[in-house]
Amino acid sequence: MKLGKISNSTFYVMVCLTILSFMSCSSDDDNNGSSGAIAPVAQEASDISLTSFRANWNNVFRASEYVLDVSADSGFSSFVDGFDNLSINQLSQSVTGLNSNTTYYYRVRAVVGGVVSGNSNTISVETNTQFPDDVTLKSATENNFFVGVAVSEARTNISSYDEIYTREFSSITAENDMKMASIFTGIDNTGAIIYDWSKVDALVDYAEANNINVHGHTLIWHRSLPQVLENFSGTDQEFEDLIEQYITDVFTRYQGKINSWDVVNEAIDDDPGVQWRDTVFLQRMGEDYVEKCFAFARAADPNVKLFYNDYNMTFDGTKRGKVLAMVDDLLASDLIDGVGYQMHIDYNFPSTQQIQDATDELVAKDVLIHFAELDVKVNAANDLTELTEERAMAQSQRVQEVVEIFNAIPQNKKYAITLWGLKDDDTWLIPENNGRPEWPLLFDASFNKKQAYQGFLEGL
Ligand code: 9MR
Numbered sequence: 001m002k003l004g005k006i007s008n009s010t011f012y013v014m015v016c017l018t019i020l021s022f023m024s025c026s027s028d029d030d031n032n033g034s035s036g037a038i039a040p041v042a043q044e045a046s047d048i049s050l051t052s053f054r055a056n057w058n059n060v061f062r063a064s065e066y067v068l069d070v071s072a073d074s075g076f077s078s079f080v081d082g083f084d085n086l087s088i089n090q091l092s093q094s095v096t097g098l099n100s101n102t103t104y105y106y107r108v109r110a111v112v113g114g115v116v117s118g119n120s121n122t123i124s125v126e127t128n129t130q131f132p133d134d135v136t137l138k139s140a141t142e143n144n145f146f147v148g149v150a151v152s153e154a155r156t157n158i159s160s161y162d163e164i165y166t167r168e169f170s171s172i173t174a175e176n177d178m179k180m181a182s183i184f185t186g187i188d189n190t191g192a193i194i195y196d197w198s199k200v201d202a203l204v205d206y207a208e209a210n211n212i213n214v215h216g217h218t219l220i221w222h223r224s225l226p227q228v229l230e231n232f233s234g235t236d237q238e239f240e241d242l243i244e245q246y247i248t249d250v251f252t253r254y255q256g257k258i259n260s261w262d263v264v265n266e267a268i269d270d271d272p273g274v275q276w277r278d279t280v281f282l283q284r285m286g287e288d289y290v291e292k293c294f295a296f297a298r299a300a301d302p303n304v305k306l307f308y309n310d311y312n313m314t315f316d317g318t319k320r321g322k323v324l325a326m327v328d329d330l331l332a333s334d335l336i337d338g339v340g341y342q343m344h345i346d347y348n349f350p351s352t353q354q355i356q357d358a359t360d361e362l363v364a365k366d367v368l369i370h371f372a373e374l375d376v377k378v379n380a381a382n383d384l385t386e387l388t389e390e391r392a393m394a395q396s397q398r399v400q401e402v403v404e405i406f407n408a409i410p411q412n413k414k415y416a417i418t419l420w421g422l423k424d425d426d427t428w429l430i431p432e433n434n435g436r437p438e439w440p441l442l443f444d445a446s447f448n449k450k451q452a453y454q455g456f457l458e459g460l
Contacts, residue, residue, distance in 0.1 A: 037117035040066060040110050045125035046092075050100040050454045051396060053125050056092045060110035060117070065089045067109045067116065074105050074122065087111075097393050100451075101129040131449050137168045137442075140460050145406070146171035146213050147456075148418035150373070153177050153199040155422075156206045160447050164422060171213040171416050173372075174203055175428070178216055179224035184246055187228050191238075193245060197253065204257045215370070215416060216254075216261035218309060219247055220293050222279035223266075229280065239284040244296045251300035260305035260415070262340060262372075263297045264290050268310055268326065272318040290326065294335040305415075309340035309372055314358040315350035327365055338368035338415055343402060344429075346377045347394045352401045359405050368415040371406050374399075375420045375427060375440035376452065387424075387439040396455030399442070403459025423447060 040063070043056040055068060069076055070083035083095060083106075098104060103126045110117045137147045148171030155161040165172065176182060177199040186194040207214045218224070220243070232239050247263075267290050269277045276282050281289045290308075297306050308327060313320050323339070330336035339362055345355075362369055376398050378384065378391045406417055421427050425445040429438045442453040 037063075037110055037112040037115040039117040040108050040120045042106065042108050042120040042123045045106075045123060047094070048125060048128060049458060050128045050131070051098050051393060051451060052094060052096040052458065053098070053104070053127065054092050054094050055106045055108070055123070055125075057108045057120060059091055060112065062112050063110040064113075065111045066091070067111065068093055068106060069108075069119075070095050070104055070106045072102060072104055074124070076105065076107070080104065097397060098127050099389065099393075100127050102127050131454060135457060137453075137456060138170045140457055141170065144411070144460075145414040146215075146416035146418075148173055148213070148215060148416050149422055150175035150418065150420045151203070151422070153202050153206075156203065161422060164443065164447060166210045166212070169212065171215055171418065172203065172207055173215045173217045173418050174200070175217075175421065176224075177203060179218060179221060180229075180246070181224040181226050183250070184226040184229075186226070187242070193242065193249065195249070200254070204254060208257065213260075213416075214258045215307075215418065216250075216258045218262035218265040219250065219297065220263060220267075220281060221265040222277065222281065225280065232280075232284070236284045240292070243281070243285070243293065247293065247296040248300040251297060251304060255301055256303075258304070260307060260338065261297065262307045262309040263294050263336075265309045266311065267308075268319055268322050270312070270316070270319060275322055291330065291333070291335065294330055295333075298335055305337040305368060306335065307338040307340050307368075307370060308336060309342060309370070311342040311344060311373075313341040314343070314345065314355045317358075320358060320361065324361060324365065327367065331366060336367065338370055339365070340370035340372035343371050343374035343417075344377075344420070345375075345398070345402070346380050347391065347398045349380075352405070355402065356405050359409065363409055363413060367413070369406070369409055369413050370415045371402065371417040373420040374402065374417055375429065376402075377429065377438060377440050379436065379438050382436055385437060387444075392439075392451045395439075396451035396458075399452045399455035400459040403456050407460055424450075 038060050040057040040060050043058065045053040045055055047054040057066065066088050068083060068086045068088055070080040071078060103124055105122050105124050107119045107122045109119055141147045147169055149165060149169045151165060151172045152175055156165065183195055183200060184193055185196045188194055204214060267277055269275065276287060285292055294306055310323055313323065327336060327339055376395050378387065378395050384391060419442060421441050423443040423445055424439040424441050427438055427440050429440055442450055442456060444450055
């Protein structure tokens with residue numbers, strides 16, 4: 001490069017940098033203070049998103065650490081939470097939890113031999129204003145794992161739902177339409193099961209037409225019981241035969257179309273001292289009913305991936321221990337392929353470490369892993385009447401952590417993350433909690449992407 005092409009100021013900076021270790025250079029910024037320690041040169045931000053960016057700076061010879069300030073005003077009269085004099089021992093720092101479409105400023109100091117330098121130059125950075133159009137949940141997870149959503153057959157016929165289902169998701173799970181009480185509608189006078197396949201057929205066709213995976217949910221669940229089984233007047237053997245028939249018929253009808261199923265849901269009791277939840281299945285078929293159901297399923301179609309699905313698995317270590325012991329037993333007979341941890345969590349509970357530890361325990365087993373039924377409560381304490389920006393950010397951060405934990409699972413064990421619903425006002429949690437406001441999903445009531453949607457993408 002010819003000197004003539006370098007501006008005066010660039011030349012000046014180059015000279016300063018060259019003699020950095022020997023003397024101090026003055027500039028617009030208070031760069032070296034009176035201490036003599038050399039101030040770093042802050043570099044442009046990278047990885048800019050809606051809610052975060054990465055601050056970067058250069059190395060200062062013999063610096064033991066750096067100190068970063070981030071502010072929403074160029075005079076640094078106040079600081080972004082957690083970024084006031086933050087000590088860092090690397091040359092960049094991710095700054096998260098920010099507002100979208102906002103200008104931030106950062107500056108950094110070096111600590112050399114216990115002496116803090118003056119401030120570096122100040123870098124300004126503007127967070128993004130909108131979600132990138134060319135990235136979807138589906139495109140961002142392609143060839144990695146399924147990203148699923150709980151749907152209803154009725155909503156697949158509503159264009160605003162259909163548009164997002166097909167654009168964003170690579171897998172669907174029926175929130176209710178594939179439960180036993182929806183399909184098994186009665187028993188005729190010959191003793192044969194009466195079926196209503198209509199919604200399942202429609203969902204399977206929908207998935208096929210749109211190249212979407214179907215995860216079946218759920219064959220056996222005590223909370224979705226046909227009336228005739230609840231008050232069944234036949235013998236225990238007849239009851240068991242009906243269960244076998246049901247599983248076989250479902251698998252036969254949807255062979256090659258539904259490739260994975262939650263075979264049994266929530267069979268383990270919450271009471272630490274009790275193994276099996278007291279259900280009609282336990283009473284009629286005995287303590288090995290779970291194993292029997294998995295065996296019926298395996299025999300009906302050996303190509304279907306068989307899952308066990310349960311809740312509170314991330315923080316209730318005792319329950320998880322019972323479930324994982326059962327999984328070991330099923331694995332010993334090659335009767336199970338995957339485990340679903342239902343992710344009905346809160347923005348502040350359980351801890352990230354708890355989720356990580358619970359996941360690690362599952363990774364140690366030879367099973368596919370499903371983070372099923374994901375929704376993130378923000379109003380369990382009922383302290384909100386609307387979703388605040390701050391809480392939306394915290395929720396987004398939580399979703400990001402969950403996705404990061406899932407994404408770090410060895411590739412051959414990642415099955416899917418499934419959101420338990422599309423948009424906030426459809427959540428099961430509102431009726432469940434007698435109308436308490438809640439905003440647990442990735443889309444708002446008007447089908448707009450939330451910060452939590454962005455958090456999902458950032459977790460990848
Ligand atoms: O979200 C589902 C809700 O619409 C139903 O009324 C309820 C009872 O069938 O089931 C809800 O989904 C549950 C899931 O099937 C199994 N794990 C717990 C979920 C929340 O209750």
